[in-house]
Amino acid sequence: MAVTIVDVAHKAGVSPSTVSRVISNDSRISQKTSRKVRKIMEELGYHPNMLAKSLVTKTTNNIGIVLPRPADELFQNQFFSEIIRGIVTKAASGRYDVLLTTGTNEIEEEQAVERLVRGRNVDGIILLSSKKEDRTISFLREKKFPFVLVGRSEQYSDLISVDNDNVQAAYDVTRRLIQAGHRKIAFVSGPLNLTVSKDRLDGYTKALYEAGIAVQAQYQFEGSFTMESSEEVVQDILKLKDRPTAIVAIDDLVAFGLIRSFWRQGLRIPDDCSIAGFNNTLISEMCLPPIASVDIGIYQMGTSAAQALIQRIKGDGFEQARIIIPHQLIWRESAGAHS
Amino acid sequence: MAVTIVDVAHKAGVSPSTVSRVISNDSRISQKTSRKVRKIMEELGYHPNMLAKSLVTKTTNNIGIVLPRPADELFQNQFFSEIIRGIVTKAASGRYDVLLTTGTNEIEEEQAVERLVRGRNVDGIILLSSKKEDRTISFLREKKFPFVLVGRSEQYSDLISVDNDNVQAAYDVTRRLIQAGHRKIAFVSGPLNLTVSKDRLDGYTKALYEAGIAVQAQYQFEGSFTMESSEEVVQDILKLKDRPTAIVAIDDLVAFGLIRSFWRQGLRIPDDCSIAGFNNTLISEMCLPPIASVDIGIYQMGTSAAQALIQRIKGDGFEQARIIIPHQLIWRESAGAHS
DNA sequence: CTGAAAGCGCTAACAG
């Protein structure tokens, strides 16, 4: 069928290994032979079969990404497209392709990782989120398979990970709200088994604590990154006798959901309640009012993750490293000072 | 190293071929042997090496996506994350993974496709955009390699493609604006070598024509999907003696860019100018004011493309087909009636 | 119903 290395060898009157060496630019091949072989390759329209190559070299030049849970839902969130954008860009510049896979639930996700790793489909993996007891991480670690975690693992500290200082970031936003005069500040997290939720909750708590403000359970809400859950949170808030005057949301999308829900209830942001989010995605800029947000450098997280992974695969770079991408408050109208 | 089919065969006291047959659920294997072999596989923690399998079966269960030009820029646009979301979801349900690749320019893109195809890395390809003289399409077509085009090809009509009726969609928006009383309607396209730009321009023109409105060159602008280019377009519009009262933008992002630029110049939307976009992405809902937009069913385009490709790979389904995803006008504040 | 043998296309010692 397709032209192989043997065909080229034949026609060039050399051995297959010579052709192979020409392809890999082996130093000890003569200019003459090299030129001759290359010419034949050209003529015959030869192109190496990567599968065969991979089979013997045991490398694929692919890096895998497993999309968290509903490939479906989560993609809505610009976080994922941003980080993938970063990963793909960096990967491409390092001559790697990106293999995207997903499962419809946690089990399937785990299986997907196992399939990629043990099926030898990828040279390394980037994990886009970490749970409390993350079996995928344990598996990868045990197998000593190259991987990079975007986020932080609560179980293991000896991993390569790319993350923000989420505690500090949440602390910073909260503090800023406190400085603006707020005392009754609520926090709307994502699912609490996600490390990022907990870290930000911690930062929030810490800021309140340092300011001598009592941390109240009634001001803490566990959401789920969806509009519906934001709707419910707002319902709950409205039922409170002593409503918060400001809210820190885990996410711009959640912040937006809150703003919209409040709006429907006839409340105005920031007049009736200040709101701040995280990620500084397009949405924060475009919302009415624009949303105060923490820029966590998502794209950069993607490029850093890809770079760290590639280095790890190649054996240079670190065996373990915690790469922290700096964050930055972008203050906008949704978080006007408390009047 | 890792446990292979031979190890399993040995331990089970059968031949490798038998194990292979067990794996592929070959009908003519006895229940007994099958059970025995499966048990050993379990014990040994056997997992098939997909590369080896792929090498002989010549299928990978991967489908490739080549990100148009700057993986970088284009991802900004929610169109791409949406469509990839659709593709990945559908692919996963058909037991396919998605291989993402990109190039920094047109040449590299072409090479990327060639690399994937000839390197046997993927079973099929989804193309996310088509240019006027698209060499990638010619290459794929000539090679008879399974692929699906998202969009429309001007050169070939005998392809499998998933598209909207962009002419009709643009016609519909424009007509709606005309019905609202507008006579001076501008059109801001993307690069005109993109088929989608041309199709929408055609629809726009057709609507004007039918309404007996002169089509004026000064009302047609070629943008490039970026904020900067929207800024420039607004500058140009403001220079016109006879400014348009409404604008059809190729895209929500462009619409948003226009709105923002107008805003900065002290003009208000829709009072000073009505604006409508395409895609109905989150941004259109969240913008101030909310942007009237054509919902083109991006996610569905993704799932349809993946489905069509998988069918084509498997040999069922069509050799050629033009799948049209319906569109729908979502009228919002940015396109208030002309007063 | 199962085994033996050949081979997918390539690389990597080991010789020369």
Next chain:
DNA sequence: CTGTTAGCGCTTTCAG
């Protein structure tokens, strides 16, 4: 500097 020889791990005739 180049050729020979073994595989990589799996599937697939062809026999039995």
